[in-house]
Amino acid sequence: MYRYDLTDKTLVKERVAQFRDQTRRYLDGSLSEDEFRGLRLRNGLYIQRHAPMLRVAIPYGLLSSIQLRTLAKIARRYDRGYGHFTTRQNIQYNWPKLNEVPDILAELAEVEMHAIQTSGNCIRNITSDHLAGVTANELEDPRPWCEIIRQWSTFHPEFTYLPRKFKIAVTGAPQDRAASLVHDVGVHIVRGPTGDIGFEILAGGGLGRTPIIGQVVRAFLPREHLLTYLTAILRIYNLEGRRDNLTKARIKILVRSMGIEEFTRRVEAEWELLRGAGPRVEDTEVARMRGFFTPPAYLARPDTQPDAHRETAFRAWYRYNTAPHKVPGYRAVYVSLKKPGSPPGDATDAQMDLVADLADRYSFGEARVTHTQNLLLADVEQHKTYELWQALQAADLATPNIGTLTDMICCPGLDFCSLANAGSIDVAKLINERFDDYDYIYDLGEIDVKMSGCMNACGHHHVGNIGILGVDKGGEEWYQITIGGAAGADASLGSVIGPSVAKMQVPETIARILDVYVQRRRPEERFLDTVRRLGVKPFKERVYAALLAA
Amino acid sequence: MPRCLLRNGQLVADEWLYLAEAAAQDLAVTANAPLIVPFSQWQSEPDSLRVRGGRLGVLLSPSDQIEALAPHLARFALVAAQFPGPGEGRGYTQARLLRERWNFTGELRASGYVRRDQLFFMARCGFNSFELPQSELPDAARAFATFTAAYQTCNDAGLPLKLPRDIPANA
Numbered sequence: 001m002y003r004y005d006l007t008d009k010t011l012v013k014e015r016v017a018q019f020r021d022q023t024r025r026y027l028d029g030s031l032s033e034d035e036f037r038g039l040r041l042r043n044g045l046y047i048q049r050h051a052p053m054l055r056v057a058i059p060y061g062l063l064s065s066i067q068l069r070t071l072a073k074i075a076r077r078y079d080r081g082y083g084h085f086t087t088r089q090n091i092q093y094n095w096p097k098l099n100e101v102p103d104i105l106a107e108l109a110e111v112e113m114h115a116i117q118t119s120g121n122c123i124r125n126i127t128s129d130h131l132a133g134v135t136a137n138e139l140e141d142p143r144p145w146c147e148i149i150r151q152w153s154t155f156h157p158e159f160t161y162l163p164r165k166f167k168i169a170v171t172g173a174p175q176d177r178a179a180s181l182v183h184d185v186g187v188h189i190v191r192g193p194t195g196d197i198g199f200e201i202l203a204g205g206g207l208g209r210t211p212i213i214g215q216v217v218r219a220f221l222p223r224e225h226l227l228t229y230l231t232a233i234l235r236i237y238n239l240e241g242r243r244d245n246l247t248k249a250r251i252k253i254l255v256r257s258m259g260i261e262e263f264t265r266r267v268e269a270e271w272e273l274l275r276g277a278g279p280r281v282e283d284t285e286v287a288r289m290r291g292f293f294t295p296p297a298y299l300a301r302p303d304t305q306p307d308a309h310r311e312t313a314f315r316a317w318y319r320y321n322t323a324p325h326k327v328p329g330y331r332a333v334y335v336s337l338k339k340p341g342s343p344p345g346d347a348t349d350a351q352m353d354l355v356a357d358l359a360d361r362y363s364f365g366e367a368r369v370t371h372t373q374n375l376l377l378a379d380v381e382q383h384k385t386y387e388l389w390q391a392l393q394a395a396d397l398a399t400p401n402i403g404t405l406t407d408m409i410c411c412p413g414l415d416f417c418s419l420a421n422a423g424s425i426d427v428a429k430l431i432n433e434r435f436d437d438y439d440y441i442y443d444l445g446e447i448d449v450k451m452s453g454c455m456n457a458c459g460h461h462h463v464g465n466i467g468i469l470g471v472d473k474g475g476e477e478w479y480q481i482t483i484g485g486a487a488g489a490d491a492s493l494g495s496v497i498g499p500s501v502a503k504m505q506v507p508e509t510i511a512r513i514l515d516v517y518v519q520r521r522r523p524e525e526r527f528l529d530t531v532r533r534l535g536v537k538p539f540k541e542r543v544y545a546a547l548l549a550a
Numbered sequence: 551m552p553r554c555l556l557r558n559g560q561l562v563a564d565e566w567l568y569l570a571e572a573a574a575q576d577l578a579v580t581a582n583a584p585l586i587v588p589f590s591q592w593q594s595e596p597d598s599l600r601v602r603g604g605r606l607g608v609l610l611s612p613s614d615q616i617e618a619l620a621p622h623l624a625r626f627a628l629v630a631a632q633f634p635g636p637g638e639g640r641g642y643t644q645a646r647l648l649r650e651r652w653n654f655t656g657e658l659r660a661s662g663y664v665r666r667d668q669l670f671f672m673a674r675c676g677f678n679s680f681e682l683p684q685s686e687l688p689d690a691a692r693a694f695a696t697f698t699a700a701y702q703t704c705n706d707a708g709l710p711l712k713l714p715r716d717i718p719a720n721a
């Protein structure tokens with residue numbers, strides 16, 4: 001993984017000093033609430049319902065075991081013993097004390113981490129495929145490119161006060177596991193006309209109040225131009241993006257109002273003018289960055305089926321919670337943070353410590369955070385998966401549900417977020433209580449449920465196969481249900497099935513939707529495809545007829 | 551009392567007047583004083599302003615296009631970019647375009663909502679003078695040393711960057 005050099009170290013240390021000074025000035029009254037707000041946000045610090053919330057950056061989701069232990073220590077020492085992993089591969093702490101945040105940042109800096117640009121109207125953490133480097137069909141490992149963009153975008157002097165937040169995702173495989181089509185900019189590694197590696201660049205995707213799928217700005221960009229092209233996009237956005245209305249300030253609104261052709265024309269024209277001045281990504285720099293992401297020392301291992309003679313529980317776990325690896329004899333192993341009854345994406349300090357130990361023992365000392373709010377040990381020898389399963393099981397980290405109905409994406413909702421209309425964690429709990437029969441869950445197959453506590457869509461509900469959105473109805477928590485959304489390479493926005501339902505009706509509503517699927521699906525047809533084939537109507541009819549009758 | 555500002559790292563008294571300030575004062579006194587005029591006014595009533603003998607500066611609003619200003623740039627010894635509030639960010643791009651695309655070498659001033667926490671980035675974009683509130687002035691110059699390293703190459707002459715680094719050239 002990437003290791004800091006003197007420049008990186010200097011920058012994070014100086015950031016800690018800067019934030020310490022800003023916090024001191026706020027606490028002694030020389031910075032107003034309003035002035036401090038913009039400064040703390042650029043350091044991932046929100047003032048939430050109960051206490052400040054601190055979001056720590058995990059660049060493209062990659063963690064060393066040492067870093068993970070530090071995250072555990074912070075949870076223990078400065079918080080209430082847990083942290084929440086997010087869809088953008090970061091971690092959030094819900095209970096830090098404002099005056100201790102500079103100390104937390106200092107602890108992070110010791111292990112080459114920070115909270116720089118994890119919120120505020122600037123370029124946020126770069127996210128990527130959690131299977132980067134281990135999935136068989138990727139064109140190239142996207143992480144060196146993520147790191148190149150991370151460095152370029154960190155403290156970029158021109159783009160620190162954008163109209164709104166700006167999120168970039170980079171992928172290198174045909175499957176899009178990073179939801180890049182709903183990012184402000186999506187960068188796809190592709191092969192060009194002459195066979196060279198370069199990028200397809202998309203812009204204008206996003207969720208929130210106005211969900212939009214990103215559109216192609218450039219089908220092929222030679223790789224040395226990546227940063228100049230991003231500069232051109234950001235510059236047009238910085239100058240032309242709306243600043244008069246917060247809900248219309250994202251780049252997606254600019255792209256939509258200009259039209260993709262005009263937006264592209266503007267970007268290309270700006271790019272022509274600035275590309276000569278750089279920064280050009282030289283081959284030497286690419287080679288240097290690739291050097292940080294070379295494959296670990298894999299052993300020659302036979303490709304075995306370690307589950308054949310094991311108990312059913314292990315076999316189910318192996319099937320759902322491990323993924324193929326490009327190296328024979330290895331598997332990528334998901335650490336499920338979706339145990340029924342606990343908030344999706346949460347991990348305790350003890351769990352984080354354990355995963356760090358397991359990473360050392362089984363996966364070359366590294367762990368990853370997935371967009372779907374689980375952890376991953378990417379490089380595990382197949383024949384050691386049984387031992388690993390036993391260890392994970394003992395810590396409630398082996399719920400065999402990855403990719404299934406109960407592997408829900410869920411924002412913090414009303415429990416922690418001051419913007420929420422409704423709870424999401426408790427709805428996840430209700431859904432888990434209703435669907436506790438694994439035979440049924442496995443029979444349903446691949447299906448993703450995504451839940452947000454308000455229009456801001458941090459839980460990506462628009463692109464869930466089943467999306468659940470919390471709405472406020474006369475002070476009560478109600479939920480709008482969508483179906484048919486998808487976040488991958490075939491991304492689509494879900495359609496609303498009808499009027500919102502009360503909290504207690506959510507599990508029943510989902511059960512009715514699933515009934516229609518089970519009755520009408522073709523052999524091997526995924527839920528998403530059945531919805532796409534049938535449309536919303538049959539689902540809608542069943543849900544509302546049933547609810548009225550109920 | 552004249553306005554105080556930070557210019558090239560030094561606290562100085564401002565010799566410039568904005569057109570609105572001049573209008574409020576006795577014009578006879580200020581007829582030849584250096585004057586900063588809003589770009590919109592320069593465009594709409596060029597004749598009255600063009601005949602002035604004294605030095606001219608221009609005040610850009612965030613939505614003014616640098617391309618529109620460029621043909622007139624030689625007339626101005628100073629360009630001030632306006633920051634109406636803490637979230638404003640267009641001035642950073644305006645500054646880079648002025649310095650890097652149009653080679654403006656005169657005084658480039660940040661005007662409006664300017665605080666020490668923005669100075670480092672503003673300076674890197676090419677600003678060299680800063681109108682700060684009185685309370686910020688004593689400590690403001692220290693802000694240029696907030697960071698002593700950078701990942702990007704910018705307008706860094708005069709900044710204490712010990713480890714400037716272009717992404718392509720590596721450390």
Ligand code: SF4
Nearest residue numbers: 411417420453454458
């Ligand atoms: S979706 Fe709304 S409720 Fe959920 S975390 Fe985001 S802002 Fe908060």
